Amino acid sequence: MKLIIAIIKDEDNDAVSKALTNEKFRVTFIASTGGFLRSGRSTLLIGVEDEQVEKALDLIRESCKKPEKPQEKRATIFVLKVDKFTQL
Amino acid sequence: MKLIIAIIKDEDNDAVSKALTNEKFRVTFIASTGGFLRSGRSTLLIGVEDEQVEKALDLIRESCKKPEKPQEKRATIFVLKVDKFTQL
Amino acid sequence: MKLIIAIIKDEDNDAVSKALTNEKFRVTFIASTGGFLRSGRSTLLIGVEDEQVEKALDLIRESCKKPEKPQEKRATIFVLKVDKFTQL
Numbered sequence A, B, C: 001m002k003l004i005i006a007i008i009k010d011e012d013n014d015a016v017s018k019a020l021t022n023e024k025f026r027v028t029f030i031a032s033t034g035g036f037l038r039s040g041r042s043t044l045l046i047g048v049e050d051e052q053v054e055k056a057l058d059l060i061r062e063s064c065k066k067p068e069k070p071q072e073k074r075a076t077i078f079v080l081k082v083d084k085f086t087q088l
């Protein structure tokens, strides 16, 4: 199990949420703010099996709009190893 | 030190917060939204000593209400190894 | 790449944000609440190169106001190893 932490623009929330849940991915959305431009961003927590990481990242890349400014990216992604995953 | 990331229903916030802080656990609450049902969830950050993980999970399990829908769980839990913990 | 998760008081947000972004650090802010005092806290996600961790922590320590209550700290810090970092 890996935990993907993905930071996307608020405007991409609906498209990304649909793309991930349609493919049976589980995701939790957290409202957040970019430190530099102070604009609305969403931080997504997505717990996936190790071999599903690339598929989840492809779905995020394809469902985010191409950013207008040249130096901005669609999404910032951290993948973390999970020591233990459980549902109570 | 381990970092527990626990996703619970908003309605369980007060009971879980009391249960954890009464037992001297430290916890930070983050408002969040489930990707599928779009309902209110809380993401808890709980930094604990390695040998305290199971006790914290027991407290969460016992203080969350039993979900109504059969496929829903009380809490979704990710336990991450912490490389460094400090307070400035 | 390491992921710093820093929990600070809301009142220190502006000073910490300026200090980090002036030094070219990237940071995402998440509104949160302390479990015990129920007061406003911010959870910062700061992805940094391994050798930049200490510099980021120094900037946070120097830009937070000294807490009034003796047992309260300026910031609570978790540093996590990152398995994979990418921007899409």
Ligand SMILES: Nc1ncnc2c1ncn2[C@@H]1O[C@@H]2COP(=O)(O)O[C@H]3[C@@H](O)[C@H](n4cnc5c(N)ncnc54)O[C@@H]3COP(=O)(O)O[C@H]2[C@H]1O
Pocket (backbone or CB within 6 Å): A007, A033, A034, A035, A036, A037, A038, A039, A041, A071, A072, A073, A074, A075, A076, C020, C021, C022, C023, C024, C025, C026, C027, C028, C029, C045, C046, C047, C048, C087
């Ligand atoms: N200190 C700085 N000096 C000069 N330029 C800076 C800068 N910090 C950010 N930028 C630029 O401004 C854009 C928006 O940054 P912001 O912090 O508002 O919003 C950021 C932030 O919320 C998050 N982010 C990016 N890298 C991060 C990291 N290493 N750690 C945590 N959050 C990150 O993703 C959003 C989009 O980042 P992206 O790289 O696409 O685009 C960034 C980047 O091109």
Ligand SMILES: Nc1ncnc2c1ncn2[C@@H]1O[C@@H]2COP(=O)(O)O[C@H]3[C@@H](O)[C@H](n4cnc5c(N)ncnc54)O[C@@H]3COP(=O)(O)O[C@H]2[C@H]1O
Pocket (backbone or CB within 6 Å): A020, A021, A022, A023, A024, A025, A026, A027, A028, A029, A045, A046, A047, A048, A087, B007, B033, B034, B035, B036, B037, B038, B039, B041, B071, B072, B073, B074, B075, B076
């Ligand atoms: N691996 C993971 N990574 C990140 N967050 C996770 C996660 N697993 C669960 N969560 C979080 O916990 C909430 C409850 O999940 P649970 O599995 O009990 O209950 C879930 C599950 O039974 C079902 N579900 C979720 N996603 C689904 C999907 N893509 N397809 C079908 N059913 C789904 O709907 C219920 C509510 O889901 P919702 O997304 O609103 O809310 C989810 C989500 O916020």
Ligand SMILES: Nc1ncnc2c1ncn2[C@@H]1O[C@@H]2COP(=O)(O)O[C@H]3[C@@H](O)[C@H](n4cnc5c(N)ncnc54)O[C@@H]3COP(=O)(O)O[C@H]2[C@H]1O
Pocket (backbone or CB within 6 Å): B020, B021, B022, B023, B024, B025, B026, B027, B028, B029, B045, B046, B047, B048, B087, C007, C033, C034, C035, C036, C037, C038, C039, C041, C071, C072, C073, C074, C075, C076
């Ligand atoms: N291991 C950890 N995991 C996750 N989050 C953590 C954490 N350690 C600290 N935090 C976060 O940092 C805030 C400040 O913690 P600090 O230790 O400076 O200052 C704390 C501490 O001196 C004391 N405190 C916290 N929990 C306690 C408890 N269960 N019993 C007794 N005192 C507690 O009250 C102050 C305010 O706590 P509050 O919960 O409102 O707010 C906490 C919490 O949001």
